[in-house]
Amino acid sequence: MGVSSRQKIEVSAGHPYPVFLGANLEDLGDYMLSRFGNIEQALIITQPVVAKHYADRVRQGFKGCRVDLVTVSAGEGEKSLARLSALVGEAVRLGADRLTLVVALGGGVIGDLAGFFAGVFMRGIRFVQVPTTLLAMVDSSIGGKVAVNHPAGKNLLGAFYPPLAVWTDFSTLASLPWQEVQNGLAETVKHAVLGDPDLFAFLEEHLSKILERDPLILRELTARSLAVKVRLVSQDEREQGVRALLNLGHSFGHALETATEYEGISHGRGVSVGLVAASRLAEERGLIAGADVQRIMNLLSGLGLPISVRGLEAGRLVQLMAADKKNRFGRKVLILPRGIGQAVQVEDCSDEDLRRAWAGVIDSNFPIS
Amino acid sequence: MGVSSRQKIEVSAGHPYPVFLGANLEDLGDYMLSRFGNIEQALIITQPVVAKHYADRVRQGFKGCRVDLVTVSAGEGEKSLARLSALVGEAVRLGADRLTLVVALGGGVIGDLAGFFAGVFMRGIRFVQVPTTLLAMVDSSIGGKVAVNHPAGKNLLGAFYPPLAVWTDFSTLASLPWQEVQNGLAETVKHAVLGDPDLFAFLEEHLSKILERDPLILRELTARSLAVKVRLVSQDEREQGVRALLNLGHSFGHALETATEYEGISHGRGVSVGLVAASRLAEERGLIAGADVQRIMNLLSGLGLPISVRGLEAGRLVQLMAADKKNRFGRKVLILPRGIGQAVQVEDCSDEDLRRAWAGVIDSNFPIS
Structure with a gap:
């Protein structure tokens, strides 16, 4: 090139x-x-x-x-x-x-x-x-x-x-090993969900080409995905506002990474499960339709990414989230999807809300790796 | 108050x-x-x-x-x-x-x-x-x-x-223990030499009151001394120009601190000896009169600060200076006094120049502590 x-x-x-x-x-x-x-x-x-x-x-x-x-x-x-x-x-x-x-x-x-x-x-x-x-x-x-x-x-x-x-x-x-590609795809799905519905549709449409690692498709999704990040970072470099939306799925994902001491679960796979947990919590609050949560889960699964974990305990994961850098005044700060293509920050989630969200993604039928 | x-x-x-x-x-x-x-x-x-x-x-x-x-x-x-x-x-x-x-x-x-x-x-x-x-x-x-x-x-x-x-x-x-006061006095003499001749005269004039730790005199010299630093930092926060002048005596002083593994010689005492080494090098280059070097040494001695060290080897100290953060393109960057009240940056000192400057302050008659 x-x-x-x-x-x-x-x-x-x-x-x-x-x-x-x-x-x-x-x-x-x-x-x-x-x-x-x-x-x-x-x-x-x-x-x-x-x-x-x-x-x-x-x-x-x-x-x-x-x-x-x-x-x-x-x-x-x-x-x-x-x-x-x-x-x-x-x-x-x-x-x-x-x-x-x-x-x-x-x-x-x-x-x-x-x-x-x-x-x-x-x-x-x-x-x-x-x-x-x-x-x-x-x-x-x-x-x-x-x-x-x-x-x-x-x-x-x-x-x-x-x-x-x-x-x-x-x-x-x-x-790049396929699992490494998947890590990037998890962030790409996240970018699509929080800021680019067209990118989400693009990923759905070209799923089989992505699995074949078609270079042109990979190039296109990379350019679109990073454009979402560039837009938010340019508006808010120090993460005092909209940049925080990029943390969609990450408060959950980081807890998973910490629980497995950074080695058991890759960043992308943590984000994938976290995205599902956040989506379920959003659905419970009427922020996103059940059908859209299903689309998100289908896309992640289609890309070979996990939508649940096993062998972990919801209470422990809620505790780990208490140490999240984004928390303020002791309140959990979370990013939740609003439909596909938008996201919002919420600060009123109780530990019980989080526990339920975790319970929804802890499953023995879907091994994490 | x-x-x-x-x-x-x-x-x-x-x-x-x-x-x-x-x-x-x-x-x-x-x-x-x-x-x-x-x-x-x-x-x-x-x-x-x-x-x-x-x-x-x-x-x-x-x-x-x-x-x-x-x-x-x-x-x-x-x-x-x-x-x-x-x-x-x-x-x-x-x-x-x-x-x-x-x-x-x-x-x-x-x-x-x-x-x-x-x-x-x-x-x-x-x-x-x-x-x-x-x-x-x-x-x-x-x-x-x-x-x-x-x-x-x-x-x-x-x-x-x-x-x-x-x-x-x-x-x-x-x-504050007297040795701690001395550490601050060493920096104050440095500030006077590089940027405030009136402060230098003030220190000479009130030497006995300083030794008595007269609170009003200490307050006055603190205010004047930090004003020199505030002025240079305000002009050049990132040390791309004039702020570097504050390093007067420090390239030598840091080498002394490193040679004694940070514990043998206090920062202020290192700066004091470093100030003398820099002044002697400056005198050799015609930047400062011998009489002014003597005034600097008299003031430092009067404050009970060392003007020489013993038990260290000049060659080793020159080597340690090679690791100084201020060096550029492998050249030693040094700050030297120009009379009392001004300083300049020089980049053309040879290792031999430095060795001679060190030799001038290594002495068995003036124990460092």
Whole structure:
């Protein structure tokens, strides 16, 4: 795919930055070096398997500039303060300083970890997001949120630290395991439900092509999905209003991830179940028709995503939700769908409401993995 | 001292904030609660000895608001990721959330640690600096720099995260150990040398009153000293220009602190020796007269501050300076005095220049402590 097919979408935040779609990994260095001066070192932070496939393609673009590579193993467990500390030691050993550009090459874990590293190393150095998974492309690379986990909660330590740019090369999707594609699809369904009914219909219509991983369809749904996020983030970078709608399904999903200690259930699968729980709660309140909840469940199931979990206890999950960052004045803040294509924030859910919502998705007939 | 004597100086940064001088600890809560809405909890982060003297005075002002206290023991060693992690666990246990106000009650270590905690907890919650040491009053509480140390370097992980306000109650100076007062005096001499010749003359003139810890003189030098910092920070919050002048003596001083692993030599004493090393280098380059270097050394000595160290090796110290955050393109960036009252940034010092500067302050006749 040539340069001519490169699309650019601007995120208009406090520090505006461009999102490039259909870009080539090989062209990143040239773009960064010509657009931003004073880059002395490109420090690629990635995972071993991603490095194997793509590091050389990134490296060749940074001509006349030192390029170093640090790999961290895969998994949400890597998003820790211990890993951050090790990264700092490695970076200093490799001569990183204020003129280093961090290249976050990988999925959501790498983007969050490398972004937070860039945000706090020497009080902040420059970085670029290079998402290689569908989840990172449609969601986590956009919006400037970076973080690491803590035993007391997911993403508990972080910052709003926007990248200089987001650089998306669709060719990286080809080598992605199907379960990774599913993670991105869960966020895409979420974006459709909260902000784009046409995207929802598109997903329903092209379900079989998505399952075949048709590149053009994947590209189209990526562009539409991330457009929903770009729109909300541009209106409200610091999440004091509409950006919170993006948390649809996440208060439930995070509790699931915490309950399984970040390893048992992937982010996308947590969001999928969370979306169902939120939809059922919304139905109970008359915010969404039962038929639409059924459409959401059908689409998620059709994509091979879970709509229920087993082996977990509703009361425990309600407790875990009490630690959610979005809570205010001790009240649970939840995002619920209003039909398909809109969402609202509610603050009056009781623990009993939540317990019922959880009970509705805890089932022994639908194993989670 | 009544409310009527409260002075206010505005720091005009990206997020402007007021510095109150001569305020009362008891009045902080009322000010914060009436000025900033939605504070559900005040989380005082402090050290045991400071808590004993002052926590109740702070606590009584926060009426109708939950107040919790976390203490961390004294010392630069507390400014670590491990301590940050423990703090996060404590905060969650105490129910901290986005409506928590962090009260950084203490010296520079507390301000840096609690400020960094506030900056990254849940991607940033509000905080107020309540400096209780002279060093924190004249220097570290102003300017929004927060950080923790890393084995690979001092303040290597941090952020620019300005407080909502700085609240200075001079009564806390009365109980301060003399060595702590000296730490603040070292920064005050530095501020005088780099930006206020009248302050330098004031310090020389009132040397005996300073040694007697005359409260009015201490108050006056604090106000003048922090005014130098407020002026530079307001011009250049992110340290891309004039703010760097505040690093006078610090590139040398940090190397000393690192060489002694943060425990052997206090920040102020490191700055004092660093100021002499920088002055000698400046003299060698014709930037400052020998007589003025002598005035600087006389003033520091008069205040009981060290002007040399022993038991350290110049070559090792030069090596440690290579890791300084201010270096660019592998070149050492140094601030040198130009006479008394001005400073300049230079980037052309060789390792040999630095070695000579270090050799000039390494001496067996002046024990450091």
